[in-house]
Amino acid sequence: MYFLIITFGFLLAMRGARSAPLQKPVEGLKRIGLEAMDLFLTVSLILALWAFVATLEKIQPVVRDFSILGPGLAAFLLSRYQKKTDVFFLSVMASVFMINAEQYGPLQGILLAGVVSAGIALFQVCFLGLRYKLLFAHMPPSMRGWPSLCLLAGFIALILWSFGGLVF
Amino acid sequence: MLLAYLPFMVYPYGFFRAGVAVLWIVVFLWVTVAFFWFTRRLFPSRSLKPAFFLWLIVWAQAVWTLTKLPPYWIASVFFLAPVSFLEDAAKPSHVRVFSKEVPRYFFERVLAGIGFAGFVMLLALIREIGEKRMGIHAFEQPVGMLLVIAAVAFLWKNQPYRRRE
Numbered sequence: 001m002y003f004l005i006i007t008f009g010f011l012l013a014m015r016g017a018r019s020a021p022l023q024k025p026v027e028g029l030k031r032i033g034l035e036a037m038d039l040f041l042t043v044s045l046i047l048a049l050w051a052f053v054a055t056l057e058k059i060q061p062v063v064r065d066f067s068i069l070g071p072g073l074a075a076f077l078l079s080r081y082q083k084k085t086d087v088f089f090l091s092v093m094a095s096v097f098m099i100n101a102e103q104y105g106p107l108q109g110i111l112l113a114g115v116v117s118a119g120i121a122l123f124q125v126c127f128l129g130l131r132y133k134l135l136f137a138h139m140p141p142s143m144r145g146w147p148s149l150c151l152l153a154g155f156i157a158l159i160l161w162s163f164g165g166l167v168f
Numbered sequence: 169m170l171l172a173y174l175p176f177m178v179y180p181y182g183f184f185r186a187g188v189a190v191l192w193i194v195v196f197l198w199v200t201v202a203f204f205w206f207t208r209r210l211f212p213s214r215s216l217k218p219a220f221f222l223w224l225i226v227w228a229q230a231v232w233t234l235t236k237l238p239p240y241w242i243a244s245v246f247f248l249a250p251v252s253f254l255e256d257a258a259k260p261s262h263v264r265v266f267s268k269e270v271p272r273y274f275f276e277r278v279l280a281g282i283g284f285a286g287f288v289m290l291l292a293l294i295r296e297i298g299e300k301r302m303g304i305h306a307f308e309q310p311v312g313m314l315l316v317i318a319a320v321a322f323l324w325k326n327q328p329y330r331r332r333e
Contacts, residue, residue: 154314
């Protein structure tokens, strides 16, 4: 789950919803909050639907065999319905797959979806805050762009790694 | 390419298995680009993007069923696919199948695939050395790999010949 948070937190921070300008961090925080809530609700809805479908005895083998196709299609349709980005859809699909792979019950799955969404939001908030601070730092041109962004993501991953042991 | 590597980071594979997985991703990318290049005129307008994602989901399911490879690789394929590939505004109808544009287009995709494979193998090698030989636990985690990627990005950005330009 920690890998999922770092990977998709970074991807959503770079290619997620249309980001607010860095000069307005409060607006950016609002968007991150809404995006995290949407991610949580979408993943939870798919998990609940899949758990419900899995209780129907006649189609249980089908559900077991198509554990990617079914949730993947649901993730795509729900993402399109909400007019979300492609990265959002990929994040939902990856989260659902990873939670399903752990074979928890529906309630634990939804709890885990909450933890993942909160973790991704925390990553994005830290990333936004550090990028905002960098606006006022005299960074050498050779470090601007991808080198500094990967370095920031690495530092945040380092901090979340220390918390990861407590949560998972 | 950096973004395409991130989903790959989730796989806890050693050097050999990472090589097999990246080989699959690159071959699949080439097949996907070729398939959609030659068939995109058959899709109704605005249906190309859903068709592309449906293609990815179906293949993710098939590969999972056959090899148990988790489906994160489709995100790598998504980031490696050309940007104009899914845009509704892109009109390829004026490009003839046997024009010079086609070899150049595919040559760029082939280079992107080879570059990605080389990049992943380099990082897998660094991960292997750092984790197994040197015993640095950070290389088992995204932390170590992100710091290595930052170093690679720094070196790439500050190549001597680019600085002279």
